[in-house]
Every structure is written in structure tokens, then in C-alpha cells.
Amino acid sequence: MVQTDTCEVTSLGDADFIALDGNRRLRAAQRAGLPTLRVDLNDELAATASDLVEAALVANVHREDVAPFEEAQAIEQLVNEVYGGNQAAVARKLGKSAAWVGQRLALLHLAPELQELASAGDLAIEDARKIGAEARAGKLAPGDQMARAQQAQAAAADKQAAKAAAKAGRGKGAQASSQDGEAPSSVNGVYPPAQTEQRSNSEQAQRSGVNGVYSPALPEQPKASDGQRPGVVTVRLLPADPRESATAILAAMDHRQAVQLASELLELLKREAEPQAV
Numbered sequence: 001m002v003q004t005d006t007c008e009v010t011s012l013g014d015a016d017f018i019a020l021d022g023n024r025r026l027r028a029a030q031r032a033g034l035p036t037l038r039v040d041l042n043d044e045l046a047a048t049a050s051d052l053v054e055a056a057l058v059a060n061v062h063r064e065d066v067a068p069f070e071e072a073q074a075i076e077q078l079v080n081e082v083y084g085g086n087q088a089a090v091a092r093k094l095g096k097s098a099a100w101v102g103q104r105l106a107l108l109h110l111a112p113e114l115q116e117l118a119s120a121g122d123l124a125i126e127d128a129r130k131i132g133a134e135a136r137a138g139k140l141a142p143g144d145q146m147a148r149a150q151q152a153q154a155a156a157a158d159k160q161a162a163k164a165a166a167k168a169g170r171g172k173g174a175q176a177s178s179q180d181g182e183a184p185s186s187v188n189g190v191y192p193p194a195q196t197e198q199r200s201n202s203e204q205a206q207r208s209g210v211n212g213v214y215s216p217a218l219p220e221q222p223k224a225s226d227g228q229r230p231g232v233v234t235v236r237l238l239p240a241d242p243r244e245s246a247t248a249i250l251a252a253m254d255h256r257q258a259v260q261l262a263s264e265l266l267e268l269l270k271r272e273a274e275p276q277a278v
Contacts, residue, residue, distance in 0.1 A: 002043050020045060021059035054082045054093075061094060068125050069115065072107040079105070106132030111145045127152035 001017045017039075019026050029037045045055040060066060060074045075090060079101075083089040087105070091098045107125075109132045110118065118128040131148050134140035140148060233252040237245040250258045 001039050001041050002045055003041070017041075020055045054078065057082070058093065067119070068104070068128075069107055069119060072104045075101060075104050076108060102136075103129050103133065106130075106136050108132070109136040111135075111142050114145050114149050117149060123149050123153060124156060127156070 001019050003017055004015055026037065045051055057074045057078045061071055061078075066074075075094075078090045078093070079085055079087055083093075087101050088098050091101045094101070106129050107115070107118070110128060114123060114128065114131065117123040118125060127149070131140065131145055131152070134148075135142070135145060235245075235248050235252045237248065239245070249261065253261070
């Protein structure tokens with residue numbers, strides 16, 4: 001607040017103080033019946049009429065819930081009445097960029113019907129600012145603004161419909177997968193296809209007298225030739241299925257050898273990841 005006797009403004013009536021920032025809080029306190037309210041008094045903000053207007057407008061712009069067109073009008077008033085048309089000075093005063101100020105002022109170059117659409121939420125503010133910026137730069141005549149707004153609305157509707165369709169598709173896909181992969185209550189249904197294949201191979205293994213615990217995961221291995229060197233095994237790896245490849249390696253050698261192989265591979269990968277000295 002500031003005291004009225006320190007202001008150059010004379011049309012303030014009998015008021016002793018002016019609330020520059022916090023008018024809504026003041027009204028809310030009055031409605032709530034609060035007997036007292038903290039007030040910060042700073043008469044320097046009203047040393048001149050221009051200072052008084054500037055302080056009030058800056059406070060209005062910095063409100064969190066200020067409407068876009070109300071914000072634009074306050075900025076325009078700052079530019080024209082306080083800073084003599086200097087947008088860069090207004091940007092510095094508000095702690096914003098010059099582009100930010102220009103984007104807000106662009107709204108005021110919209111045709112009245114587009115301002116109504118944007119205020120009602122029927123035209124996105126981002127699209128309204130783009131159209132206003134083109135109009136401000138002289139690239140878009142007032143009569144062409146509505147057509148551009150309709151294009152923006154159609155594009156926004158198509159984007160929203162595509163998102164809704166994609167969301168619905170994901171939901172249907174998840175539901176179909178859940179129905180197709182439904183497993184008996186006594187079976188873990190996380191990997192239902194693998195479980196079915198494992199039961200089939202396990203039954204075959206039991207009939208042949210072979211333990212079929214790892215049979216579903218093992219890829220078919222080529223037979224070693226008669227001239228193959230002792231201690232050498234041939235394993236067909238599947239890069240697209242690391243788990244089956246690892247299972248094949250484990251099946252082709254004993255546990256100690258598999259552990260040693262894994263350790264050596266980790267060491268190689270670790271050395272590859274280390275930065276090379278130049």
C-alpha cells in the first residue's frame with residue numbers, strides 16, 4: 001500500500017491509502033471478518049503518477065491466475081503509458097524476454113470474434129498467439145484470421161482424436177491379450193505360451209525317459225563332427241533371445257566353465273566401456 005498524500009493522483013476521494021497489490025486478499029479478509037491484516041507500506045512506489053500506474057500494472061501481470069487478455073492489456077498499458085513504447089524495457093521490468101512480451105501483445109491484434117473464441121476456450125491460446133503474431137506482422141489480413149483459426153481448431157481436434165484412438169487401442173489390446181492368455185488358477189499366467197510349450201515338451205521327455213526341464217529353452221544344437229578337437233563345443237546362439245543363448249551355453253559345458261566364460265565376457269565389456277587414452 002501507499003499513502004494518498006504522497007501521490008500526485010488527485011481523483012482518489014477520501015481514501016487514506018491505496019492498495020497496489022493484494023486487492024483480492026483485502027476483499028477476502030473483509031468478507032471473512034478478519035479484524036486485522038498485515039500491510040506493507042511503500043510510498044516510493046507512488047512517487048509519481050507514472051510510478052503508481054506501473055506498480056499496479058506490474059502487480060496485475062504477476063498474478064498467477066490472470067486471464068490472457070487481461071494480462072495482454074496490462075502489458076500494453078505499461079508499454080504505451082509508462083515506457084513510451086519500449087517493449088524491451090517492459091520485458092526487463094517484468095523479468096521476462098522481449099519475445100514473451102511480444103507473444104502476449106499479439107493477442108490484442110486478433111479480430112474481435114477470435115478474441116471471443118480464445119476467451120471462451122474454443123481456440124487454444126497458443127494458436128491464438130500465433131495468429132495474432134502473423135496479424136501483427138502484417139502477414140495475415142483480418143478477414144483471413146477466422147480461416148486460420150478454423151484450421152488450428154481442426155488440427156487440434158484431429159490430434160485429440162488420434163490420442164483417444166491410440167488410448168482405446170492400447171486398452172483393447174491389453175484386454176484381448178488378457179483373454180487369450182488366460183491360465184488356470186493353479187498356473188502362473190505371466191508367460192502362458194511358454195508354460196504350454198514346456199508342458200508339451202516335458203510330456204515328450206517323460207515318454208522318452210529324458211529329463212525335460214530345460215528342453216523348451218534349448219535351441220537345436222549341431223552335432224559335433226568326428227574330427228572336432230577335444231574340449232571344443234559348438235553352440236548356436238540366438239542374438240534375438242539372450243536367455244535361450246545363455247541356456248544353450250550352460251547346457252554345452254559344466255557350471256564352472258560357464259561361470260568362467262561369463263566372467264571373461266564381463267571383463268571384456270568393462271574394458272570396452274572404459275575411455276581410451278589418446
